[in-house]
Amino acid sequence: MSRLILYAILIIFFTNCKGEQNIALDATDVYKSKGVEIPTYDFESFEPLLKIDDGKTRVINFWATWCKPCVAELPYFELINSRYPDNEVEVILVSLDLPKQVESKLIPFVKKQKIESRVLLLDDPDANSWIPKVNKNWSGSIPATIIYKGNNVNFYERSFTYSDLEKELKKML
Amino acid sequence: MKTLKILVGVAFVIAISAFAIDKVSDSKAKGGYVIGDIATDFELKNIDNTLVSLKNYENAKGFIVIFTCNHCPYSVAYEDRIVALDKMYKDKGYPVIAINPNNPKAYPDDSFDNMKIRAKEKGFTFPYLFDDGQNIYPQYGATKTPHVYILEKTTKGNIVRYIGAIDNNYKDPTAANEKYVENAVNALLKGEKVPVEITKAIGCSIKA
Numbered sequence: 001m002s003r004l005i006l007y008a009i010l011i012i013f014f015t016n017c018k019g020e021q022n023i024a025l026d027a028t029d030v031y032k033s034k035g036v037e038i039p040t041y042d043f044e045s046f047e048p049l050l051k052i053d054d055g056k057t058r059v060i061n062f063w064a065t066w067c068k069p070c071v072a073e074l075p076y077f078e079l080i081n082s083r084y085p086d087n088e089v090e091v092i093l094v095s096l097d098l099p100k101q102v103e104s105k106l107i108p109f110v111k112k113q114k115i116e117s118r119v120l121l122l123d124d125p126d127a128n129s130w131i132p133k134v135n136k137n138w139s140g141s142i143p144a145t146i147i148y149k150g151n152n153v154n155f156y157e158r159s160f161t162y163s164d165l166e167k168e169l170k171k172m173l
Numbered sequence: 174m175k176t177l178k179i180l181v182g183v184a185f186v187i188a189i190s191a192f193a194i195d196k197v198s199d200s201k202a203k204g205g206y207v208i209g210d211i212a213t214d215f216e217l218k219n220i221d222n223t224l225v226s227l228k229n230y231e232n233a234k235g236f237i238v239i240f241t242c243n244h245c246p247y248s249v250a251y252e253d254r255i256v257a258l259d260k261m262y263k264d265k266g267y268p269v270i271a272i273n274p275n276n277p278k279a280y281p282d283d284s285f286d287n288m289k290i291r292a293k294e295k296g297f298t299f300p301y302l303f304d305d306g307q308n309i310y311p312q313y314g315a316t317k318t319p320h321v322y323i324l325e326k327t328t329k330g331n332i333v334r335y336i337g338a339i340d341n342n343y344k345d346p347t348a349a350n351e352k353y354v355e356n357a358v359n360a361l362l363k364g365e366k367v368p369v370e371i372t373k374a375i376g377c378s379i380k381a
Contacts, residue, residue, distance in 0.1 A: 066246050068279070069378060096375050098246055098344065125342040128351070131373040141317035141378040157316075 025049055031102045031121070036110050038095070038102060040121040043130035049092065050134065050146065057089045057149040057172045059165075062122075062134075062142050064096045065105045069159045070143040074113070076162040080169060081117040088173065091117040096142060099123050147172050205314010208370045211330035212238070212322065215309045217272065217302035220289045225270070225300045227324070227331055234266030235325040235334070235361060237354060240315040242273045243291045244282035245377035248318045250343050252295050255319070258339070258354060259299040267323075267358050269299040274310035274318070279380035307381040317376030323357050323367070334361060337372030 025048060027039035052058065061077050063070035074093070081091035093115065097106045102121060110119055124130055131140045135155040138144055145156045145165075149172050156168070206212060214227045227236060239255060241248040259269035277284035285303050292301045304310055313322055314336075323335035335357040340349035357367040 064246075066244075067377060069380070098250070101246070125344045125348070126351075127343070127374045128338055128341055128353075128372040131375070138373070139316045140373045140375045142375065143378070 027120075028123070031107065033103050033107045034111050036107045038106060038110070038119055038121050040099070040102075040123050043122065043124040043126075043133070046094075046120075046122050046124075047130075047133065050148070053150045055149070056087065057147065057169065059089065059091045059169060060094060060146040060148075061092070062094045062096060062144045064142060065101070065109045066097070067142050071109075073143060073160050073165075074115070076160055076165050078115065078117055079162060080165060084169075089169065093117050093119045095119060095121045097121065149173075205312070205316075206322065206333045206336065208333055208336065210333045212324050212333050213309070213312050214331070215302075217304060217309065218285070219300045219302050220285075220292050220297075225302055227270070227326075230268065232266065233268060233326055235323065235358075236331065237262065237267055237269045237358065238313070238322040238324060239269060239271045239339075240274050240310055240313070240318055240320040240322075240379065241271050242275050242280065242283045242318045242377070243287050244275070244280045245318045247343055247374075247376050251319050251339055254339055254346055256296065256298055259297075261355070262358050263298070265358075265362060267361070271297070271299055271301045272304050272309065273301065274304045274307060274315060274379045274381075276307055276381050307379075310379055311381075315379060317374075317378055319374075319376060320379075321354055323354065323361070325361055334367050335370055337369075338374035341372075343374065 025041065026045050028042050028045055029040040031038040031040065050060070059077065059080060063074065065071065077091050077093060080089065095106055099121070106121070127140060131138050135146065137155060138157055141157060143159055145160065147154045147168055152172060154168060154172065160168075216224050216226045219225045230236070237258060241251070241255065255269060255271065262268065273283055273288055275283040281287075288301055288303060315322070319339060321335065321337060321339055322333055324331035325334045335353070337353060339354050340346070341351040341353070342349035351369070353369055353372050356369065360367050
């Protein structure tokens, strides 16, 4: 009996821990195909990701497979992701692909390009309500990138070269 | 590890070769119109090979100018709604004027010939103009497609009354409960102030 209670406590303990990690970001859905998983968020569930204050620098890139300049600069984000330690820099690729193209376009792209950075889908059609919450200066065109650490936030509605991106990142480290 | 090395190598090559191109796109025009500005007229080639200017529309009360294109999924998602807007408002004095601002060198799908094909497929009822040389969209300040400018014709010129999105749901027209363009034109037709003058939307970056 006491053992059972112990198990129960352990289970509650672990589910709570897990719950805490996930509490900030609860995916509204997960697309799974060809061994790739893409969690999907509406803006409300995505927004906490823009406000994590844990000493880590986050590079958040808004992109889509249909956006040519976005795809052109993705290798630079991948390079940042591979060159900087995970506990210092996290690269997050926020796809704005249409949900109906996730399985036909986004997942094959992620698989083919062997994308290693974290990829998620932001699916919230009421863009006028959330674009200004990402940044008040954003017109809504992509590529757009946020580099932030704690309360220090820089926003870029433009394309990057690798050297420009690294330069901007280093300002934040 | 080997793939990583190759990836790094490839990325560097791209980084170097992309440098010149990116420098050019950095200098793209900032600003554009704000509400109340007088919008420039233009003379742009329509898909029927005629030249179209706003001044040719003697009976218009204003215009729904939409920067849009062929290749962009967001533009495509709105095509039927753009046709509906033209049907709804052309006779009331607010015709749709669509302009493709993209350089076909950046997006071959957006070439003049492909504009003709797309307009025919979708049964466009409005002029679909080619911003040849990409000179008009920077003056308006359009950054993406679709990007709407509603102009009111006055004795002083065509005044910008609304800038932004068509409605608040690109995915599903039936779920859109804020029809920004309709609300704006309805207000203008009644001589009232446009209720929401600026909205934002995701769109495809315009490439000159």
